[in-house]
Amino acid sequence: MAAMNTNNLGTSTISSLSSAFLAPTSFNSRARSVPVRVKRIGVIKCVAAPQQEQTVYQTNVSRNANMAKLQAGYLFPEIARRRAAHLQKYPNAQVISLGIGDTTEPIPEVITSAMAKRCLGLSTLEGYSGYGAEQGEKLLRAAIASTFYSNLGIEEDDIFVSDGAKCDISRLQLLFGSNVKMAVQDPSYPAYVDSSVIMGQTGQFQKDVQKYGNIEYMRCTPENGFFPDLSTVARTDIIFFCSPNNPTGAAANRDQLTQLVKFAKENGSIIVFDSAYAMYMSDDNPRTIFEIPGAKEVAIETSSFSKYAGFTGVRLGWTVVPKQLLFSDGFPVAKDFNRIVCTCFNGASNIPQAGGLACLSPEGLKAMQEVIGFYKENTKIIVDTFNSLGFKVYGGANAPYVWVHFPGRSSWDVFSEILEKTHVVTTPGSGFGPGGEGFIRVSAFGHRKNVLEACRRFKELYR
Structure with missing residues (x-):
């Protein structure tokens, strides 16, 4: 900022509304001009005020030390976070979720x-x-x-x-x-x-x-x-x-x-x-x-x-x-x-x-069995798809999950590859414990058209 010469400054007028630090006066709802004597001090240079460190209040309560033992985020919120990041990267992608085991069909x-x-x-x-x-x-x-x-x-x-x-x-x-x-x-x-x-x-x-x-x-x-x-x-x-x-x-x-x-x-x-x-x-x-x-x-x-x-x-x-x-x-x-x-x-x-x-x-009970039967049909479609691609496939017969083996590969790497190249969300096996490394879980909970489309994309990627 350029230096300002104050040699010719005398009495200045300052609005009392913009100078709350002035001596208190009786209340008046209209702005008043107050004469203030300013001492002539020669040249004034603007100097940036030193930054004050922001202090954050902390309690004296210790964190539960057991919480600090937990690794990263809970598995399914972490998958949701990665899915959201993928959508930011590919905003027009038609993402299909076969990861978290959330039901999709209407309640009877x-x-x-x-x-x-x-x-x-x-x-x-x-x-x-x-x-x-x-x-x-x-x-x-x-x-x-x-x-x-x-x-x-x-x-x-x-x-x-x-x-x-x-x-x-x-x-x-x-x-x-x-x-x-x-x-x-x-x-x-x-x-x-x-x-x-x-x-x-x-x-x-x-x-x-x-x-x-x-x-x-x-x-x-x-x-x-x-x-x-x-x-x-x-x-x-x-x-x-x-x-x-x-x-x-x-x-x-x-x-x-x-x-x-x-x-x-x-x-x-x-x-x-x-x-x-x-x-x-x-x-x-x-x-x-x-x-x-x-x-x-x-x-x-x-x-x-x-x-x-x-x-x-x-x-x-x-x-x-x-x-x-x-x-x-x-x-x-x-x-x-x-x-x-x-x-x-x-x-x-x-x-x-x-x-x-x-x-x-x-x-x-009849209505529940019909919905369960629908998901079991989804499961068979997924199992047949991975079998046709030459993968070792487990599960599917007694649960709505298909457990697919990718030997020698990191589960999270496979998860990322599938998400990046097919826009399909699965679940990395290592999220279920060290014994799950090298596997991914594919959920059969999904609308039929989405399951069929996901399987088409799996075939494109791994054929």
């Missing part, structure tokens, strides 16, 4: 009409209800028991209705606390491991082996039929087991689950059995762990309407905690889980519960 009308009726009823004195039982409505609990656990000794008061299996996994971790050691299939759904890390059950992440300390990873490979060699598995307190498995799509047979229950009994462990895909089973394999004799003494089961009825956004699931399941001091596990539920949860919304009851009516 027999189910939505029941929810709508319940919702409209809330606007009447007769139909209004407030807080419900934290464990779920009696009629729904009874329907779950009779539909999925008939003649297995599971009663309605063993069942806790919830807002989904994923939420119950975290509540179960809260139940177990930080002083337990867990085992998990490798690969498996990442919520088991991440919730264990947050609870403080694990050691640090070991980058050289891509594992957390203090977790027993039960390796599941094509060579062992995706069922772990239990003779090599160390004793743990909790065993997370998913069948049909996410991501591999493999389902454990009766002999294998009998081995698992026997292993848990010999070690005094508790199995958390995730049966969220049981209705997709095509083979004559157990749909529930409680088909295995003795399982009620060592197992908890969690399940969900998400993948049966398209309730991924509606949110409704359940967990079974049998009365026979006891802690080492003889205290019933169900009583503590009931306390967790009553403390941390006010019960599932009454509107989805009405939908859940409709799901289990004869008409609802």
Whole structure:
């Protein structure tokens, strides 16, 4: 800025509205001109004021150190982030998502009409209800028991209705606390491991082996039929087991689950059995762990309407905690889980519960089977596509996931290659654990036209 000569400056007039720092005067709503004497000081040079460092307020509360152990972002938000970045790069691309296992087909009308009726009823004195039982409505609990656990000794008061299996996994971790050691299939759904890390059950992440300390990873490979060699598995307190498995799509047979229950009994462990895909089973394999004799003494089961009825956004699931399941001091596990539920949860919304009851009516079960059949047809299209291209393909028969092997390649590299060259979103296998490296998971949840188009693009890329 050029220097300004002030030798001829005398009295200057400054608006009082723009000079709030002047001596206070009585309030006047109109601007006034105030004479101010300015001392003659010769030449004035403009000098930039020194930048003051911005201070950010911080509390004195320490961060939960376990959160810092978590690696990068949770798998599915990270995929969503990469998808968004891809769309920024290719704004006109027709991106097809076969990554996250989110349902795409409409909820059958027999189910939505029941929810709508319940919702409209809330606007009447007769139909209004407030807080419900934290464990779920009696009629729904009874329907779950009779539909999925008939003649297995599971009663309605063993069942806790919830807002989904994923939420119950975290509540179960809260139940177990930080002083337990867990085992998990490798690969498996990442919520088991991440919730264990947050609870403080694990050691640090070991980058050289891509594992957390203090977790027993039960390796599941094509060579062992995706069922772990239990003779090599160390004793743990909790065993997370998913069948049909996410991501591999493999389902454990009766002999294998009998081995698992026997292993848990010999070690005094508790199995958390995730049966969220049981209705997709095509083979004559157990749909529930409680088909295995003795399982009620060592197992908890969690399940969900998400993948049966398209309730991924509606949110409704359940967990079974049998009365026979006891802690080492003889205290019933169900009583503590009931306390967790009553403390941390006010019960599932009454509107989805009405939908859940409709799901289990004869008409609802038929409608769910039709939707499941549609996704299974999608699965067959995807399996046939990769088989025709010469890939080793697993899963698909008992779950809506196809597990494709890319030997010697990084899963994230394959994910990126497919996204970049076909605009199709898949899921990198390594996101499910070190045993998933070299695989990608392709979800069958998608509109038929999108599945067919994605398969056409896969053929263009890999033929």
